[in-house]
Amino acid sequence: MISLKEMAKKEDLFVSGHEMCPGCGIPVILKIVLRTTKCPLVVSNASGCLQSASTNFPATSWKLNWIHTAVENAAGTMSGIQATYSSLKKQGKLPVDKKIKFLVIGGDGATYDSGLRSISGAMERGEDFVYLCYDNQLYACSGGQRSSATPMGAATTTSPSGNVLPGKLQPRKNISNIFAAHEIPYVAQSAPWIWQDLYKKAERAFETTGPAYLNVLNPCPSMWKAPANKSIEITKLAADTCVWPIFEIKDGTKVTVNYKPKKKLPVTLWLESQARFTHLLKVENNWIVKKIQEEVDKDWEFLISSENKNRTN
Amino acid sequence: MPSTIVLNGNAAAAEAVKQVKPDVVTVYPMASGAEMMGHIASFAADGLIDSEIINMESGHSAMSGCIGASAAGGRVFTFAASQSLAAMHETLFIASSLRLPIVAAIVNGALAAPANMIADHADSMAERDCCWIQIFSENPQEIYDNIIQAYKIAEHMDVRIPIMVAADGFISSHSMENVIIEEVGEVAEFVGKFTPFQSLLDSDNPKTIGSRDMSQYYFEYKVNQLQGIENSRKVIKEVGKEFGNRFGRYYGFFEPYKLENAEYALVLMGSSTGTAKELIDELRAGGEKVGLLKLRIFRPFPSAELREALAGLTAVAVLERVLTPGSAGGPLFNEIRSALYDVEKRPSIFPYVYGLGGRDIRMEHFREIVKEMKAGQEEVVETGVEVKYVNLREAND
Ligand code: SF4
Ligand SMILES: [Mg+2]
Numbered sequence: 001m002i003s004l005k006e007m008a009k010k011e012d013l014f015v016s017g018h019e020m021c022p023g024c025g026i027p028v029i030l031k032i033v034l035r036t037t038k039c040p041l042v043v044s045n046a047s048g049c050l051q052s053a054s055t056n057f058p059a060t061s062w063k064l065n066w067i068h069t070a071v072e073n074a075a076g077t078m079s080g081i082q083a084t085y086s087s088l089k090k091q092g093k094l095p096v097d098k099k100i101k102f103l104v105i106g107g108d109g110a111t112y113d114s115g116l117r118s119i120s121g122a123m124e125r126g127e128d129f130v131y132l133c134y135d136n137q138l139y140a141c142s143g144g145q146r147s148s149a150t151p152m153g154a155a156t157t158t159s160p161s162g163n164v165l166p167g168k169l170q171p172r173k174n175i176s177n178i179f180a181a182h183e184i185p186y187v188a189q190s191a192p193w194i195w196q197d198l199y200k201k202a203e204r205a206f207e208t209t210g211p212a213y214l215n216v217l218n219p220c221p222s223m224w225k226a227p228a229n230k231s232i233e234i235t236k237l238a239a240d241t242c243v244w245p246i247f248e249i250k251d252g253t254k255v256t257v258n259y260k261p262k263k264k265l266p267v268t269l270w271l272e273s274q275a276r277f278t279h280l281l282k283v284e285n286n287w288i289v290k291k292i293q294e295e296v297d298k299d300w301e302f303l304i305s306s307e308n309k310n311r312t313n
Numbered sequence: 314m315p316s317t318i319v320l321n322g323n324a325a326a327a328e329a330v331k332q333v334k335p336d337v338v339t340v341y342p343m344a345s346g347a348e349m350m351g352h353i354a355s356f357a358a359d360g361l362i363d364s365e366i367i368n369m370e371s372g373h374s375a376m377s378g379c380i381g382a383s384a385a386g387g388r389v390f391t392f393a394a395s396q397s398l399a400a401m402h403e404t405l406f407i408a409s410s411l412r413l414p415i416v417a418a419i420v421n422g423a424l425a426a427p428a429n430m431i432a433d434h435a436d437s438m439a440e441r442d443c444c445w446i447q448i449f450s451e452n453p454q455e456i457y458d459n460i461i462q463a464y465k466i467a468e469h470m471d472v473r474i475p476i477m478v479a480a481d482g483f484i485s486s487h488s489m490e491n492v493i494i495e496e497v498g499e500v501a502e503f504v505g506k507f508t509p510f511q512s513l514l515d516s517d518n519p520k521t522i523g524s525r526d527m528s529q530y531y532f533e534y535k536v537n538q539l540q541g542i543e544n545s546r547k548v549i550k551e552v553g554k555e556f557g558n559r560f561g562r563y564y565g566f567f568e569p570y571k572l573e574n575a576e577y578a579l580v581l582m583g584s585s586t587g588t589a590k591e592l593i594d595e596l597r598a599g600g601e602k603v604g605l606l607k608l609r610i611f612r613p614f615p616s617a618e619l620r621e622a623l624a625g626l627t628a629v630a631v632l633e634r635v636l637t638p639g640s641a642g643g644p645l646f647n648e649i650r651s652a653l654y655d656v657e658k659r660p661s662i663f664p665y666v667y668g669l670g671g672r673d674i675r676m677e678h679f680r681e682i683v684k685e686m687k688a689g690q691e692e693v694v695e696t697g698v699e700v701k702y703v704n705l706r707e708a709n710d
């Protein structure tokens with residue numbers, strides 16, 4: 001396992017000067033993920049906080065080849081880049097031993113919602129890329145709107161809590177399972193608090209031939225209405241309440257749960273940590289808190305049973 | 314030796330692509346041009362070309378893939394038609410703004426609703442401000458010739474602007490005609506090698522492509538971008554001439570047909586020109602001073618050249634395959650009218666809309682238009698411009 005010291009010695013390909021909020025998880029996630037491969041990288045970045053806050057012309061935070069086109073097509077853009085790579089190699093216009101790794105990055109809006117078709121297409125074609133989703137559970141760059149990654153009960157500007165509605169009514173889309181159902185070689189979920197796990201998974205994703213998907217919880221103090229200095233702790237709370245399990249799925253079916261809390265904490269602790277959930281703590285909203293707990297329990301049990309299933313197989 | 318083969322427009326386009334050898338071809342099927350992409354995929358399957366073929370899951374991704382492939386330093390090709398071109402809309406602006414010399418064959422078709430997809434310029438005209446060069450072709454030979462020229466124009470260092478080579482869907486794309494296919498070596502030599510000015514695969518020179526650019530620089534960026542399309546005017550002319558010198562078929566911004574000493578002219582683009590030319594022959598034989606102008610390049614719009622070609626005429630009928638709701642006439646009409654505003658003796662200019670969704674336009678319709686143009690001048694001067702619809706059913710018909 002890599003030590004923090006060793007990791008810090010590696011070159012940083014995403015450097016300071018960007019405009020992301022204090023306490024934002026994105027730079028933390030990136031600094032880990034980008035250090036896990038020695039190969040040169042090409043990044044295709046969907047529209048969102050990262051793209052917007054890291055490339056204010058004429059400045060850039062990227063010390064690698066990077067492209068942004070639009071929000072829903074980062075994967076399709078990468079398909080083209082990779083096709084040129086393969087074609088030029090086939091024609092002898094690029095040295096056969098030249099190795100480049102391809103990393104697509106998008107937020108949850110660009111991944112769960114608008115980019116889904118494009119990602120699904122690239123996965124079905126079996127392209128050799130890593131997709132990193134920094135998931136802060138809403139559209140942050142446009143000011144905090146509901147996405148299909150927004151968890152039940154969260155208040156966003158387009159699913160606000162009011163006199164009759166308690167925030168978002170539906171549970172979040174289980175995107176990791178959707179991509180696992182594409183039977184791609186590697187799907188993993190992680191979070192910045194468990195950085196060795198994230199490091200290992202990113203390393204594995206880059207080593208994988210074929211599509212690999214990383215779903216990483218991105219603490220967003222600005223939109224979660226949480227203290228900026230508690231970002232990383234909050235993501236740990238997400239794991240201890242089983243709201244954000246840490247797991248991986250190989251070849252579409254082989255599930256491993258990489259972190260099991262010694263004592264599974266009640267979701268209320270997670271809800272209390274961010275003001276986007278404050279309204280849920282009112283008595284009249286008890287019903288939805290109960291429902292959230294039920295959803296979390298159901299998903300956790302399903303995950304554990306999936307893991308046990310491949311043990312017994 | 315060049316060979317003459319009977320091909321339809323889709324097959325002619327595929328032949329051009331086979332000879333130009335793009336590194337990457339992205340595919341999203343639409344009925345009108347699916348055959349073209351099938352041919353290209355077969356060439357790859359048989360090892361006749363090294364192109365990587367990407368079967369995309371949408372038109373939007375087909376253009377996104379072209380952008381990525383081109384930014385990575387590849388020569389690329391794709392195809393779009395009606396709905397799939399509309400689906401590409403936002404990516405078209407990105408392609409031209411990143412100065413990527415992508416070539417796309419557009420098999421023109423109507424936009425829904427109602428569902429149709431047959432010859433109609435609504436799809437191309439909706440993209441007229443996205444800073445792509447737009448070339449319109451009349452027949453399979455022109456499709457072949459225009460695709461070859463498009464690579465040389467787009468990849469010219471003074472241009473670096475993407476190009477749409479358009480032809481009428483289910484008409485030019487499907488009609489079989491004799492097509493001269495030039496020798497592959499000649500075509501390769503004519504087009505030349507593609508040298509990208511930067512590539513995402515050049516790991517020693519990292520670059521950020523597609524940054525955020527707020528009010529400090531956006532305006533300058535967009536105005537600078539115009540240089541490419543403005544420079545293309547000269548390059549389009551040079552390439553058309555060079556193509557003629559080598560292969561014997563010359564191309565310019567437009568093709569004047571019996572326009573010398575004409576008093577009246579029809580102006581149009583695309584597949585219907587053939588029929589219109591027949592009418593002109595007939596009228597000329599009867600001593601009428603009528604000619605025709607077939608526009609080839611819609612973007613950049615050749616205002617100065619058109620002014621020169623049309624200035625002395627008494628009247629011009631502008632025929633377009635597109636509806637421009639809420640506007641006084643279509644894009645071609647307005648551009649031509651504007652181009653002629655400054656000449657001293659302006660011809661009367663009449664707007665006609667024809668062929669929407671693939672509706673026929675025949676000799677008798679063109680004859681009627683010429684008749685109206687000759688008779689209707691006073692009326693028009695008094696009442697202003699009124700769009701006339703060609704071969705439109707009467708109510709309850
Ligand atoms: S809004 Fe959230 S995700 Fe976006 S930069 Fe700020 S903290 Fe990060
Ligand atoms: Mg988000």
